Amino acid sequence: MNDLKTVILDAYDSDMLSIKLAAINNKVRFSILEILRDFEKINKAEDGSFKKEPLYSREINLILLNNYNINITTQMLGQHFKQLVEADLVEEVVVKKEVPNKIGRRSVKAYVLKECAFESLFLDVSFLSDELLTFFDLYKSNQRFSDGEHCVLTIFNGVDKGKTFKVHKQEKVLIGRKANFNANDLSSSTILLDNSYSTVSNVSKPHLKLFFKDDGWYILDSGSTNGTYIGDIKVPTGVETKLKANSFLKLSKGNGGAVIYCSF
Incomplete structure (x- = not known):
């Protein structure tokens, strides 16, 4: 282990994660995101792509009143837009409009x-309300376990969604798919993912190792079949x-991969 090189990836800005989640966790701002999403669906182009036709504040205000009460x-609406823009969820543009009384x-x-609003959260712009709210609930649940002595891992997708594991600084944990193993066959320092995560390497050749040393938490992918991603x-x-604190790990990309949120 000591002969291995060490790198630090600044792939994900944990501060931006907090900003995004704070922006989402509000009824008005969440409703605005839904309005902008649904308006793009209505304006879907013939080739299947979404037409970017921005809505201006008066139009959004009317929809909030009529559809969301x-x-x-x-x-106040301007303050909500400001937070959404700062969270990199919404883009502000200038357009020509017919304005009432003008x-x-x-x-x-x-x-x-x-378009990339939720890319770092492994969600896309066609998110459903319950998916995003479940995401936020999992994040809040994860944060409750943080105590400075553990790395808290929460599964964010698939069959194991919602499962949380606490890894102490003195532990080294192997993460992989069950394959033919049962939980009783392995030590407590192994996290077994369901076999439905088909593109995650099985635990006989672990997809990932998580451990603490010196100044922080580290991961090691010794050669998984489909790779590991931070952000x-x-x-x-x-x-x-x-x-980095509050990082998303993705064990393999696409269908069959696992998304794990790590906080410490």
């Missing part, structure tokens, strides 16, 4: 949902990689 001032088309601020960046094989 949310009545807020223009100034002659001719005027330049007004409008908003569109960013969207692949972890080098055979290299000790230091984790």
Whole structure:
């Protein structure tokens, strides 16, 4: 182990994760995201892509009132938009619109949902409300276990969604798919994922090792079949990689992969 190289990947900004989650955890802002998402669906182009036609604040305010029974001032709505923009979830643009009580088309601020809004959370812009709310619930549950002595791992997708594991600084944990193993066949320092995570390496050749040393938590992928990712960046094989607090690990990409949230 000591002969291995060590790298630090700044693949995911934990501060931005907190900003995104704070922006999501609000009824008005969540409703705005749904409005922008649904408006893109309505304006789907013939080739199947989404047409980016921004909505301006007056239009969104009317939808909030009529469809969500949310009545807020223009100034307050502007504060919500500011937080969504700062969270990199919504893009602000300037468009020409016919404004009531004004002659001719005027330049007004409008908003569109960013294509990559939830990419770092492994969700896309077609998210469903219950999926995103479940995501936030899992995040809050994970945070309750944080005590400074453990790395807390929560499974965010698939059959094992919601399972949480606490790994102490003195433990080294192997993570992999069950294959033909039962929990009783292995030590407590092994995290077995369901076999439905078909592209995750099985535990006989663990997909990943998690451990604490010196100044932080590290992972080691010794050569899994389909790779490990922090955010969207692949972890080098055979290299000790230091984790940042509040990181998302993806064991393999696409169907059959596992998404694990790590906090410490």
